[in-house]
Amino acid sequence: MSAALLAAISGLLVGGRAGAALFAGGAVGLPLGLLVAGSPPGAWRGWWAGLAGAGLSVAAATAVVMTPEWARRPLAAGWPAGALAALVGLWLLPLVLLGVAAALSPPGRQAVGEGAGGSEDGEEDRDEGGDGNGRRDARR
Amino acid sequence: MPGAEPPWAVATALLHLAVVAAIGWWSRRRTRSADDFYLAGRRPGLWMTALATMATAFSGFLFLGGPGLAYRLGFGAFFIFLPLGLTPALLATGLGGRLQRLAAAGEVYTVSDLLIRRFGGRAVGGAAAVAVLLGSVGYLGTQIQALGILLAAVFGWQVPLGVWAVPAASAVGLAVVLLYSVGGGMLGGVVADCFQGALMLVAALAVFAHALAVAGGPAAIAAALAADPAFGAGFLEPLGRISPWTAFGWFLVFGFGVAGQPQMLHKFFMLRDERPLRTLPLVLGVAQSLCLLVPLGLGLAVPALVAQGRLAAPAGADEVAPAFLLAFAPGPLTGLVLAGAIAAIMSTANSFLVLAGAALVRDLPRAIGSEPRASLAAGRWSTLLVALAAAGFAFLYDDLVALLGSFSFGLLAAALAPAVGLGLVWRRAGAPAALASIWTGLSVHLLLELGGKWGGAAGLGAGLFPEGLPPAAAALVASTAVLLAVGWLRPEPGARPVEALRKAVGRPGRVE
Structure with missing residues (x-):
């Protein structure tokens, strides 16, 4: 960030x-x-694949949009490449990739919601399960 | 807006108002506690949350302003909507678990409660309450005005009532919103939102399909626009008629800024558990994207029809959707779209009524050291008070409300997104960082917007920022930078609020 x-x-x-x-x-x-x-760290790798795919898609679309000569080039049905790249790369593809990746993630992992990238003191992030009030996650 | 198709428009509007009023009556009998009133009794599951979040997120702008903006600015207008590819996952996967857990761990009814629970101290909660109240008044004022304009047109009250047509129609619409907002609070609101969200989806799909069919499909639209010098090939280029600063400024505000929208965050406080969060990104994303078909379909079909010489150029941006409906849509479709627009307005108004009421009787008194009122009666009275104040404000200070309405989303984004979004995931962010960020976002945004409105065309940002940069984007960058800077300079690792959060939510991690 x-x-x-x-x-x-x-x-x-x-x-x-x-x-x-x-x-x-x-x-x-x-x-x-x-x-x-x-995002949940150490979660199912599919989630990270979805996130990486969405990131690549957004980055590629941004690059096309910011390149006028590419953006103007007609691609399909007379529509400029940049407009289609923006629709697909910034909207549709991230939506599908992130949505499917989240839906396919196993329950219990994603629910914990710790910060990504591990803790500042170098500890291993781990799934702690319950909600901190003595209740275990019902899905486990 | 010109007078609508009388029989269908009036019938669908009346039917819609009657159903929503019935939901209000039903929910009033089932609202027995503050938990019911503010959190819908924590009943919502996946579908209710998705539909309610979608309905609340879109105001009348979706059906009226969005197509008009696309007509005026070309493809670039869609940069307001394109972040919808990211925001459902951002809300549900990035923040949803933390929001649900914090709300489940204690009495968290508002964003102010959330921030106090995260950071400790009353000051952060008070600053958040000021932002929520300012943003809500702007949103509410414009929704009340839009509801009045729409209903006055549907019922044909302009001729018999003259200048009183819009206030009278606003009063009728507001009375129905109040029936379920005051009576049923968020419980009534969520149930009504589900009905209204479903209505919006059907209306969006129907109008999109019809608009494309009438205009001859995507290839005919592109050809017509390119051939007409009034639009030209540049109309469909990704930035349309706006600069990259405006386009990506909007992407920033409507992407990152959702983390500061209380009407959307609030839906996650209502969740009983985290199970819906797995599928919510997909369900919410698809629902929101279907709604995006309205500005996409009408915003491109109408200019193509004008270019084809089949439709006269609309008189103003707000006339784009009505012009198409009156010229090309069959009666039932016109009625459906009008009902969808009314639904979009009322669902947004309900959320802001309850949230602004809560800010008034809970958050602000607590910030100045008074006892906050969390009772059911206090919630109902405050909602009524806010509605009356916003209605009065809407008609007494027309210009100011229009200004507030246009920047409400940006104000909430700039003031709250870093404190809520980053505050929940970054352990170094403490109360000083959150407080400095909220006040920075509020003051920079107000200065730039008010300076632009009353300080001449160029405004206060002239020379300071690139031309075309939305003030909200500049304010959001400033408030994010302040949060990160203060967080680095005055970290609060190990402080009680962070530890409390760690126990309740899971350890916040890195931001780098």
């Missing part, structure tokens, strides 16, 4: 086309970064 924020701020400071591209990267990176930070 820090990198996305840095890109957005740098873009605002730089201005121009390069600045706009940096800002675009930051703008799509911030919600993706929060999703990564909030």
Whole structure:
């Protein structure tokens, strides 16, 4: 997230086309970064594959949109490549990949919702199961 | 909006109001506690949560403003909606578990409660309450105005009632919203939202299919737009008529900013357990995406029809949808879409009524050291009070309400998204960071918006930010930067609130 924020701020400071591209990267990176930070660590690898796929899709779509010569090129039924890339890459593909990956994740893992990337003190993140009030997760 | 198709429009509007009023009556008898009133008794499961979140997320903008914006700005207008690919997973998978657990672990009815539980201290909760109240007043005012304009057109009250047509129609619509908001609170709201959400989905699918068929399909639309110099090939290019700053500024605000929308976060407080969170991203995402078909279909079909010479150019952006319906839609479809628009407005208004009422009687008094009122009676009276205040405000300060309405989403995003989103997942974020972030988001956003409105066309952001950058995007970047900076400079690892959160929610982790 820090990198996305840095890109957005740098873009605002730089201005121009390069600045706009940096800002675009930051703008799509911030919600993706929060999703990564909030996602269950060590969860089923399919979830991470879905997340990675969605991230790649968003990044590719952003690159096409920010490249005018590519974006203008007619692709299908007279529609410009950039518009189709935006619809598919920024909306449909992330929606399907993230949705299916979350739905296929085994119950109990995703429910814990610890921060991504492990703890700051280097401890291994682990699934603690219950809700912290003495109740065990009903799904286990 | 011109007068609608009388028999179908009036019949569907009356039927819709009657069903929602009946839900209000039913829910009033089942609302017996503050938990029922604020959290719908923690009854909602997957489908209720998905439909209610979807219905609440979309206001009348979906059916009226969205198509108009696309007509005016071309494809670039869809950057408001494109983040819907990410936001369902962001809400459900990224934050949903934490939100549900915090709410289940104690009395968490509002975002203010949530932040107090996370960070400790009253100041953070008070700042959040101020943001929620400001954002809610703007949202509510515009929803009440839009409801009045729509119902006055449907019932044909402009001629007999003149200038009183819109206030009278607003009063009728507001009375129905109040019936289920005051009586049933969130319980009535969620049940009504399910009905209204389903109605919105049917209306969206029907109008999209009809609009595409009338305009000749995607290829004919692209060809017509490219051939007409009034639109040109650039109309369909990804940025349309806006700059990349505007497009990606919107993507940022409507993507990252959902973490600060209390009307959506609140739905996760209502969950009995976390089981629905697995399938919610897909179900909510599909439901929201189906609704996106309204601006996509009408926003591209109407300019194509104008380019084809089959429809006169609409007089204004808000006339785009009505112009299409009156010229090309059969009576039942017109009625269905009008009912869908009324549903979208009423579902959003209900959520903000209850949340603003809670901010008034619970969150703000607590922030100044008074005893918060969490009773059922206090919830009902505060909801009524907020409705009357917002209605009065809407008609006395027309300009101000329009301004507040246009920036409410951005205000809530800039003020609350970093504190809620990052605050829940980053252990270094403490109360000072959250407080500084909320006030930064609020003040930067208000300064830029008010400066733009009253400080001349260029506004306060002129020269400071690239042209076209939405003020909310600048404010959101600033509030996020402040939260990260203060979090790094004044971390609170091991502090009691973080440990409490760790026990209740699971350990927050890294943000890098």
